[in-house]
Amino acid sequence: MSSLLNSRFMLEQARVVASKVTSVDEAWRRILARDPTPEERTPANEFIEKQAARLGSKSAAFAELARGLLNTNEFLYVD
Amino acid sequence: MTRRETLLRAGRGFGAVALAGLLDAVESNPLAPKRPAVPAKAKSIIYLFMHGGVSHVDTFDPKPELTRHTGQPLSVELARTIKTSFIHDPTKAILRGSPWQFRPGGKCGTPVSDLFPNVRDRMDDIAVIRSCFGDVFDHAPAIYLRNSGSQFPGRPCLGSWVVYGLGSENQNLPAFVVMSDGSTKSGPPAYSAGFLPAVYQGTVFRGGDDPILYLRNPEGVSSETQRETLDFVGKLDQMHDAARPGDSTLEARIASYELAFRMQIAAPDAVDLSKESPATRKLYGLEAKLTADFGHKCLLARRLVERGVRFIQIYSGTNVGDDWDSAHTDLVGSHERMAGKTDRPIAGLLEDLKALGLLESTLVVWGGEFGRTPLSQGQNGRDHHPYGFAVWMAGGGVRGGQALGATDEFGVQAVDKRVDAHDINATLLRLVGLDQ
Numbered sequence: 001m002s003s004l005l006n007s008r009f010m011l012e013q014a015r016v017v018a019s020k021v022t023s024v025d026e027a028w029r030r031i032l033a034r035d036p037t038p039e040e041r042t043p044a045n046e047f048i049e050k051q052a053a054r055l056g057s058k059s060a061a062f063a064e065l066a067r068g069l070l071n072t073n074e075f076l077y078v079d
Numbered sequence: 080m081t082r083r084e085t086l087l088r089a090g091r092g093f094g095a096v097a098l099a100g101l102l103d104a105v106e107s108n109p110l111a112p113k114r115p116a117v118p119a120k121a122k123s124i125i126y127l128f129m130h131g132g133v134s135h136v137d138t139f140d141p142k143p144e145l146t147r148h149t150g151q152p153l154s155v156e157l158a159r160t161i162k163t164s165f166i167h168d169p170t171k172a173i174l175r176g177s178p179w180q181f182r183p184g185g186k187c188g189t190p191v192s193d194l195f196p197n198v199r200d201r202m203d204d205i206a207v208i209r210s211c212f213g214d215v216f217d218h219a220p221a222i223y224l225r226n227s228g229s230q231f232p233g234r235p236c237l238g239s240w241v242v243y244g245l246g247s248e249n250q251n252l253p254a255f256v257v258m259s260d261g262s263t264k265s266g267p268p269a270y271s272a273g274f275l276p277a278v279y280q281g282t283v284f285r286g287g288d289d290p291i292l293y294l295r296n297p298e299g300v301s302s303e304t305q306r307e308t309l310d311f312v313g314k315l316d317q318m319h320d321a322a323r324p325g326d327s328t329l330e331a332r333i334a335s336y337e338l339a340f341r342m343q344i345a346a347p348d349a350v351d352l353s354k355e356s357p358a359t360r361k362l363y364g365l366e367a368k369l370t371a372d373f374g375h376k377c378l379l380a381r382r383l384v385e386r387g388v389r390f391i392q393i394y395s396g397t398n399v400g401d402d403w404d405s406a407h408t409d410l411v412g413s414h415e416r417m418a419g420k421t422d423r424p425i426a427g428l429l430e431d432l433k434a435l436g437l438l439e440s441t442l443v444v445w446g447g448e449f450g451r452t453p454l455s456q457g458q459n460g461r462d463h464h465p466y467g468f469a470v471w472m473a474g475g476g477v478r479g480g481q482a483l484g485a486t487d488e489f490g491v492q493a494v495d496k497r498v499d500a501h502d503i504n505a506t507l508l509r510l511v512g513l514d515q
Contacts, residue, residue, distance in 0.1 A: 002339045005309075006293035011300075040315065047311050054304055064304060067297075068312045071336070073329050074319045 004071055014067035021062055024048065031069040109278050109334070110254050112246040115512020120476025121442035122248070123384045124241065124391070124507060127425060128447060129417070130222060130263055131396040131403030134461050135450035136490040137177045137414060139469040140209045141190045144488040145453050146176025153454065157491055162216055163462045165407055166454055174489060175455035178411055187480030194418035197426030203480045204429055204438065205473045210484025210493035213449060213465040213500055218404070221448035221465060222265035224500050232268030237504055238390035239272040239279040244513045248387025251345030253282035253338060256383055258376045259394035260286065260401065270392060277331035281392065282338075286372055290350045290379060294343050309340050349382055362431055364423035374424035381431055384441050395421050406451055408460045429473055442475025442510050446503075453490045467493035470503060476510050 004010055021027045024044040028036040036044060044065065051061035069075060136142045150173050152158065158170040166172045179192040184199030189207060191199035198205070215221045220230035227234040235243070238255040247254030257270045270281030284290035296305050313333060320329045352360070355378065363378045364370025373395060380391045396403045396417060405413035425445065432438040450468025451461035467486035473479060484496035508514075 002291060002293040002342070005336065005339055006295060006297050006343075008297065011297040037318075039318065043311065043314060047307070050307065051304060054301070055299070060299070064300070064308055065311075068308045068315075071312050072319065073316045073332055076332075077329070 004076070005067075010067065010070060011063075014070055015063045017070075018059060018062035018066045021066075024065070027062060027065055027069060031066060032072075032074055108246075108250070109276060110242065110247045110250060112248055113244065115245060116514045117509070117512055119510070119512030120440075121474070121510045122440040123387075123389055124238075124442045124444065124475070124511060125380050125384065125428070126237070126390070126392040126444045126446075127395065127421075128222075128225075128392055129395045129403055129421070129445065130265070130447055131218065131417075132406065132449050132451050132463055133403050133417075133447050133468075134177075134406060134410065134414060135209070135464075135468040135486070136453050137179055137410070137451075137461075138192050138194055138418070139207050139471060139482075140450075140467075140486060140490055141181040141192070142177070142453065142486075142488065142490045145174055145490055148174045148489065149176040150174070153489065153491065157487070157489070158454075160492060161452070161464070161466050163452060163454075163456075163464075164216060165460075166452065166456050166462045169452075169454060172452075172454040172456070174453055175461070185480060189480065189482050194414055195422045195425075197422045198429075201426050201429045201473070204433065205471050205479050206477050207469055207471045207482045208484055208496075208498060208503070209467075209469045209482060209486060210496045211446070211468050211470045211498055211500075211503065212493040216449065216463045216465050218264035218448060218463075219266070221463075222263070222269050225446065225448050225503075226269045227273065228501050228504060232265075232271065233273050235273035235275045235279065236270050236281070237507060238270060238281050238392055239275050240508060240513065241390045241511055243272075243275050243279045244508075245389060245511060247389050249345070251338075251341040252349060252383065252386055252388055253342075254388065255279065255281045255390045255392075256284055256380075256388055257281035257392050257394070258284050258286065258290070258379070259397070260372070261397040262399060263394055263396075264398050264404075276327040278327070278334045280331075281390075284350075284379070286376060291342065291346055294346055296343065305340065305343075309336055312336065345386075349386055350379060352378055352382075359431065362427040364427060367423070369419050370421075370423045373421050374427065377424040377428040378431075381428060381435075381437070384432075384437060385435075403447070406461050407456055410451075410459055410461050432474060438474035440475065442477065442507065443473045444470070444507065445472075446470035450490075464491075467491060472506075 048061045051064045052058050155170050181190040181192050184191045184202035189202040215230045224230045226236040242254040272279040316333050363374035365374045376393045403417045449465035452464040456462045487494050
C-alpha cells in the first residue's frame with residue numbers, strides 16, 4: 001500500500017501522465033479510460049485548485065491528481 | 080499518565096479523526112478495541128513459528144529409550160501407524176537417538192537439549208506441551224492446519240480471529256503483524272483472514288532496518304497534501320465501492336490506505352531500534368551476525384506489543400535458504416544453524432518482556448507445523464513427523480516450569496494428554512479472552 005502511495009516510481013509515473021493532461025477530463029481519460037461523472041468532476045476541479053495553491057503550479061497539482069487516480073480501486077482492480 | 084498511555088491515547092485520538100471521514104461509509108471502525116468475551120489473561124500474542132519442522136526429540140522432548148535403541152527398527156505395529164514423506168518404508172528404517180545432550184533448565188529442571196541453551200535458562204517461565212499431534216505430514220497443509228484449524232487454505236487464521244474479536248489497542252499500526260525470513264512454504268494463506276473481512280489479514284513487515292518500505296511521503300508532498308489526496312481517493316473509492324456492495328477487499332483497501340497514512344506517523348518510531356540500550360541489543364543478539372536478524376524481529380515484536388499491537392507472528396526458516404527442513408539430509412547442520420539463529424533472541428525476548436512487566440500480558444508461543452521422525456532418513460536426516468511433537472508457551476497466564484503430556488518412549492506417537500491444533504488454538508484464544 002505504502003509503495004503504491006509513496007514510492008519514487010509511482011511519483012514519476014504520476015508526473016509523466018500529468019505532463020500530458022491539462023484538464024480533469026483528460027486525466028480521467030488517460031488513467032481510467034472514461035470521462036468523469038459530474039459527481040467526480042466537481043471535487044476533482046476543487047482538488048486541482050487547492051493543490052495548485054499549495055504546490056505552486058497547475059502541473060504539480062495535476063501530478064498529485066494523477067497520483068491519486070493511480071491509487072484508486074478502480075485503477076488497481078480489474079472489475 | 081505514562082509515556083505509553085500518552086502514545087496510545089494520542090494515537091487513538093488521531094486515528095479516530097482520520098478515520099471519521101473515511102470509514103463512515105464503510106461502517107464503524109472494524110479494528111476498534113472490543114471487550115473480551117470472557118476474562119482475558121493476555122492482551123497480545125507473539126507466535127514464534129519455526130516453520131519447516133523442528134525435531135522434537137532433539138529439542139524439548141528427551142527420549143533416552145530412543146538413544147538406547149539407535150540402529151534398531153521400530154516394532155512393525157508402531158511403524159505402521161505413521162506415514163512419511165521421504166522414508167520409503169517406516170518398518171524398515173532405523174531409530175536414531177539425538178546427537179545433542181539434554182540438561183535440566185531453571186529451578187523446575189525441565190530438560191532441554193544443547194540446541195537451545197539460552198531458552199533452557201528460561202524454563203521456569205515456560206510450559207512445554209510434548210503431546211501435540213496433527214494428521215497432515217506435508218508443510219503447507221500442516222502450516223494451514225496449525226494456523227487456521229484446516230489443512231486447506233481459506234479459513235481465517237488465529238491472528239485474524241484475534242483481531243476480529245478484540246480489535247486493536249493501536250489504530251496507527253497494523254493490529255496483526257507478520258515477519259518472515261523470506262518466502263515461506265505455505266505463502267500468505269497462512270496469515271489470511273479467510274472468509275472474514277480482508278481488513279483482518281496479517282500485515283507483512285520485512286526484516287532488517289526497513290521493516291516497512293515507503294513510510295515517508297514522496298518528495299515534495301507535504302502531510303496536508305497527502306491527507307487531501309487520500310481524502311480525494313477515498314471519496315472516489317467510496318463511489319466505486321457503493322456500486323459494488325459486499326466486496327470486502329475494496330473496503331479493506333480503503334482502510335489500508337488510511338492505515339498507511341497513520342503508520343507514516345506512528346511506525347517510524349515503532350521500528351526504530353536505535354534508541355534501545357546496548358544491553359538490550361546484546362540481550363537479543365543484535366551484535367552477533369548469526370542472531371542479528373531474528374533478534375531484530377524479536378525486539379521489534381516487543382516494541383509492537385508495547386504499542387498495543389495485538390498479534391505478531393514471526394516465521395523462522397524459509398523455503399529457499401536457511402531451513403529447519405534441511406534436516407531431511409542434514410539434521411545436525413540444519414538444527415545447529417536454525418537453533419543458533421533463534422535461541423539467543425527468543426531467550427532475550429522472554430527475559431526482556433519479563434523485566435518490563437509485559438510477560439504477564441503477553442503470551443509467547445513457540446511451535447511449528449510438525450516434528451521430525453525418530454527414525455533416521457538416510458545417514459544424517461529426519462523426515463516430517465506430525466504424530467507427536469512439542470510446542471511451548473510462556474507468559475500470558477500460562478504457568479511456567481512444567482512439561483505437559485508425553486509421546487511414547489521413542490517419541491513416535493503422542494500418547495498422554497494428546498492435543499491437536501484445535502486444542503492449542505482454543506487455548507490461545509481463551510487466554511486472550513475469546514470463547515468458542
